[in-house]
Amino acid sequence: MRRGGEQTIKRDSSAATSLVAARTKVFKAEFDRAEAESEERQLDIELREAEVATQARDEAEQRGKETMDKINETVGG
Structure with a gap:
């Protein structure tokens, strides 16, 4: 009987x-x-x-270009 109990404990331990x-x-x-x-x-x-950041840079470049265009129109015209 003892042998069976040890095997059960080993199986339970292995399962755990x-x-x-x-x-x-x-x-x-x-x-x-x-x-x-x-x-x-x-x-x-x-x-x-x-x-x-890319959008802000693009918008700043566009505003700079528009400003330069206005300056050129004023100076040239």
């Missing part, structure tokens, strides 16, 4: 170890996913900031 390992893998995968989503949000923010 496997369960902990599986839960650890799931936790790691969820953590990695959350980290990747956070990085993606950060990249989206940086992309939007770059788009805004």
